[in-house]
Amino acid sequence: MSRKGVGLAAFDRSRITSAQYASHGNNLRSSHSTSLATQLSVFRSLLQQFAQTHGKDIRSNPSFRAEFARMCAAIGVDPLASSSGASGKDGGSFWSQMLGGSVNDFYFELAVKVVEVCGATREENGGLIGVKEVRDRIMSTRIEGGAEITEDDILRAVNTLKPLGSSYSTLTVGNKLYIRSIPKELNTDQSAVLEAAQLLGYVTVSMLMANLHWPRARAKTAIDDLVSESMLWVDKQCDEWEYWNPGFMLEVEEDANGR
Amino acid sequence: MTTLSPSTTFTYPRHYNFPPFFTRQPQLTTFHAQCRKWSLLIQAYCRFHRLFRLPLDSPLFTNERLNRRLVPEDARAVLDFMRSEGRAEWVRGGEERSVAWVWWRTPEEWAGIIGDWVEETAQKNTVLTLYELTEGEATVSQEFHGMDPEVLQRALAILVKRGKAQVFGQEDQQGVKFF
Numbered sequence: 001m002s003r004k005g006v007g008l009a010a011f012d013r014s015r016i017t018s019a020q021y022a023s024h025g026n027n028l029r030s031s032h033s034t035s036l037a038t039q040l041s042v043f044r045s046l047l048q049q050f051a052q053t054h055g056k057d058i059r060s061n062p063s064f065r066a067e068f069a070r071m072c073a074a075i076g077v078d079p080l081a082s083s084s085g086a087s088g089k090d091g092g093s094f095w096s097q098m099l100g101g102s103v104n105d106f107y108f109e110l111a112v113k114v115v116e117v118c119g120a121t122r123e124e125n126g127g128l129i130g131v132k133e134v135r136d137r138i139m140s141t142r143i144e145g146g147a148e149i150t151e152d153d154i155l156r157a158v159n160t161l162k163p164l165g166s167s168y169s170t171l172t173v174g175n176k177l178y179i180r181s182i183p184k185e186l187n188t189d190q191s192a193v194l195e196a197a198q199l200l201g202y203v204t205v206s207m208l209m210a211n212l213h214w215p216r217a218r219a220k221t222a223i224d225d226l227v228s229e230s231m232l233w234v235d236k237q238c239d240e241w242e243y244w245n246p247g248f249m250l251e252v253e254e255d256a257n258g259r
Numbered sequence: 260m261t262t263l264s265p266s267t268t269f270t271y272p273r274h275y276n277f278p279p280f281f282t283r284q285p286q287l288t289t290f291h292a293q294c295r296k297w298s299l300l301i302q303a304y305c306r307f308h309r310l311f312r313l314p315l316d317s318p319l320f321t322n323e324r325l326n327r328r329l330v331p332e333d334a335r336a337v338l339d340f341m342r343s344e345g346r347a348e349w350v351r352g353g354e355e356r357s358v359a360w361v362w363w364r365t366p367e368e369w370a371g372i373i374g375d376w377v378e379e380t381a382q383k384n385t386v387l388t389l390y391e392l393t394e395g396e397a398t399v400s401q402e403f404h405g406m407d408p409e410v411l412q413r414a415l416a417i418l419v420k421r422g423k424a425q426v427f428g429q430e431d432q433q434g435v436k437f438f
Contacts (some may be wrong), residue, residue: 121292123291123295124292124296127282148406187315202278206321227285228286228291230288230292233279233280233282233284233293234279234281234284235279235281237281237327242279244278244279248277249273250274
């Protein structure tokens with residue numbers, strides 16, 4: 001029944017209306033945020049419950065663990081957010097609060113093993129080791145029935161080492177992921193040689209010359225550098241010396257057992 | 260006459276099929292890693308075959324399938340490395356250094372094992388011939404059964420030094436009394 005006001009009162013009315021809209025908006029917003037907060041806390045407690053009931057599975061079943069980590073990533077929770085991380089005002093990571101640290105511990109323990117493997121093999125590979133080899137080595141020392149671990153877990157574990165300001169990092173050569181445990185940069189030529197050595201397990205000077213169109217001196221230099229870093233092993237008992245990727249020490253036998 | 264072994268063929272580690280394993284690595288740290296791997300392999304191989312002496316031309320150093328060979332000169336370097344670990348010793352300290360004792364158990368360890376066996380079987384104050392000790396029926400199940408006589412002498416010498424045994428008799432008629 002209202003009619004468009006044309007007098008002065010119309011100004012008041014529009015002011016009142018907009019004020020009412022604003023207050024209603026505020027009400028809506030705050031009820032929205034309380035309901036969101038409720039949802040979030042419900043979700044947190046559910047997640048906590050879930051994590052507690054399935055803590056064992058998370059630790060022991062790699063695909064379960066990966067799914068769980070994926071779910072957390074999807075909702076913007078970093079399970080491994082370190083307690084020293086900037087956002088943690090409440091001390092202790094989200095995870096360690098939720099799981100009594102068991103998932104956190106899982107990765108920290110794994111990180112310790114990664115460090116051990118890297119240290120034990122540094123002499124033979126110059127501090128550069130494939131993620132898969134690290135996994136294989138860790139798995140091979142586990143007692144039967146021990147929890148299965150995946151390369152994905154290894155990578156997460158390496159990330160937990162970051163806050164220590166350590167020299168551990170991952171790097172990709174070709175299509176293979178490596179863990180580097182000494183702070184040494186590879187130049188592009190060295191990376192190219194390592195990449196080539198992944199294919200057959202070894203390279204020769206003439207292979208590099210033919211495939212990368214390098215002059216002999218360049219190929220020789222790149223190889224010699226890698227040999228002096230323990231990143232390549234030489235086999236002199238063939239027509240042309242072959243320079244082997246030490247990572248193949250674990251692989252050579254797979255197609256040739258029985259000796 | 261040796262004790263039953265769980266498997267009849269020696270399982271070589273994977274790196275035994277890694278061709279550069281048979282070339283002395285020019286880089287010192289790499290060579291060190293290589294020596295450690297050889298040392299473990301040699302000990303495992305000798306333990307499996309119950310070898311006490313290893314000549315430089317042992318088949319272990321040749322991988323026929325790969326057509327690769329650790330040449331005697333390099334094998335000697337590996338055994339010198341093992342010597343520094345206390346895991347090998349040249350036979351008769353020979354200048355030619357062509358055969359080495361491989362201590363997958365050191366003489367001290369052998370002495371301990373024999374001493375324990377004497378204790379367990381209550382044979383203190385009994386006299387045994389050396390032949391009985393390593394070849395007799397009573398020791399068939401023991402690790403030292405069939406042991407190299409020279410290594411046995413070394414182990415017994417250690418027990419003698421500790422005052423736990425006394426060796427007497429002639430060359431091939433030796434006996435030992437344990438205390």
